Amino acid sequence: MSGRIFTGKDLVKDTEVSADVCVVGSGAGGAVLSEQLASKDLRVVMLEEGGYHTRSEFNMRESWAYPALYQEMGNRATDDQTVLILQGRSVGGGTTVNWCTSFRTPQRVLDKWASDFGVQGITTAALTPHWEALERRLHIREWPLEAMNRNNQVLWEGCGKLGFSRGLIRRNVHNCADLGKCGLGCPIDAKQSMLVTLIPDAVEHGLDVYANASARRLLVEGRRVRGVEAQILDASSDTPTGVTLTVRAKTVAVCGGAINSPALLLRSGLTGRGNVGKRLFLHPVVIMSAQMEQPVEAWNGAPQSAYSHHFIDRGPERMGYFLEVPPLYPMIAATVLPGFGAAHQSLMQRLPSTQVTIAITADGFVPGDVGGTVRLGDPKERRVHIDYPLRPWHWEAFRDACEVMARVQFAGGAREVISLHASPVRLRPGDDIARLLAAAPWEPGRVRVATAHQMGGCCMGKDAEHSVVDSSLRYHDLDNLFVVDGSVLPTSLGVNPQETIFGIARLRSADVAASVA
């Protein structure tokens, strides 16, 4: 018996439905979990705050994609605007707009979770069969070197010349046409996002999806959650219609991601003994822009196919980082590249021959790094407070990474490299890169910092005094509430997170199913 996909248009009056499991959120965690539960013949209802957008709308234009597919129209940021937060918001969540990069969880990260947080059973051995099943279903495989675009080649060749370790990225794509617009929604469904794979698979098994349904409150009685109350949003204006959807459920799984899951718990009065919203990790990214002699056209081709983990371990006192490249589209490039007036226009005129490298820093590992926090804002609004203070170890890693990136870009053939300071540092071949970068201002609001990976906020661990959920992802102080998404990660990962979230969700789906009985 097939389920249905509803949107805000379908619900015109207050509605109550019942389910074995209500899953809040349709991204990497919620989709994998729903597919596993629905295939076990459980009745599952999924709520998604964003819209149901499909390839019939994926016109590869930023002006359409950011408002439709991203949190806060692509303008989500920390409260002080220092860190730009790119986070998905539509059916499929981040998987609808990410750049397809798929890594299994590094062993050293799983080891740290076990030793420092008492996490049990989330091991490489336990995850491997789930990863293998998902890699088959999502066609996850290495993108061939001969198909690598020029933007990635500069990173690949630069690392090769400098003797830095490098690797080819595995991607979840099938019949990919190399259009390079993954961040704007794939118009041919080649990206194996949750939108086109496990969510429809689950609907075939009876899953009901409600898009434009913003979960506002968990209905908690004593040690049990009884359901979820959601506000229906108008599918075109994204504002509340006044209609309420109430889902009565035997078990609830919150899967809204690292910012929205802790916010939902807090709105419901669930503070996790003060731990909800804490330990927010963002993989803060710094960026260097290089001018090449030849065209790069970083809007074409697989956005990410090369990486370097050479600097992921810089000792226990320093943040590690890894190198990748982003695709460039006009709007995002214009807002990220520095300056204004004619100087900014000149940078934009050179966009076709611009190569950009990013360093993604791994937070949550340096002693004392507790990350940022999510707090509630105006209860009438959906926006929440996001604080992520940048500490001395961030600035040290940012400066070091910018130096390394410039070296890689020059080794890859760059004739000029600029930092993304508000007043950029301009570097030429042969310059004393370290000295010039050391003289730049490393302070909030003076250099562009961004994140495309949000983790934490509902930390997993053994001790209820220091974590929110246990190793089965069950909320410590309730019997039937689970959190299944990137928010449970006790630290960041040092790799792109989607496959970690897929794997943990699939592994723990059995625990969620068991709680229904």
Added chain:
Amino acid sequence: MVPDAPRSPSRRSLLKRGLLGGALLAAGGAGFLALRTGKRVAPPAGGLHVFSESEYGVLDALAHRFIGSLPGWPTVEEVGVALAVDRIAEKTEPSVRAELKQLLGLFDNALAGFLFGGRTEPFTALPSAAQDRVLEEWRDSRIAVRRTGYNALRTLVLAGYFQSPLTWKPIGYPGPDDSFFQPDAPVWFGRSVPRPEGNGVYHPEDTR
């Protein structure tokens, strides 16, 4: 050595916490400088949904400085930048709109200009070169909240300009290959209707 960076105040209370100012501005609010108004520009034909006419004037002035006038680029007027920003702001939540309006007011407030930079003219009444210096002051300010203001306004104005496909040609961006976009592609809602064949449908024998 990199010093421990100061915590920036929340954008939510830009005026209150950032400028000590709340009180200072309120005290001087009725004074001569605070009442000096800048240049007005005619509002757009479609009307404004978020900003007042004076806020629109500040946005328009900012757009003319943030966006250069090199040959080959569409003008601020051709793109309708300030109007585009009004329509972007319309989709944000009330608290964001309120902050943006505060920020624009502050930018053109002659008293704030005097306190920050010793100027007695509103931003919109300054010549271009002086306006650029004001932007640089905000950008390089030691007060974190002013840098936040610079970054927020710059991002907003650039987004309003570069959302326009008119900017693609001077960039050298060819735009997406529209032959891959199928607006008439079937949209599946379940309901026992068979799922259409496509790249997302799994065929275990297909190991490509």
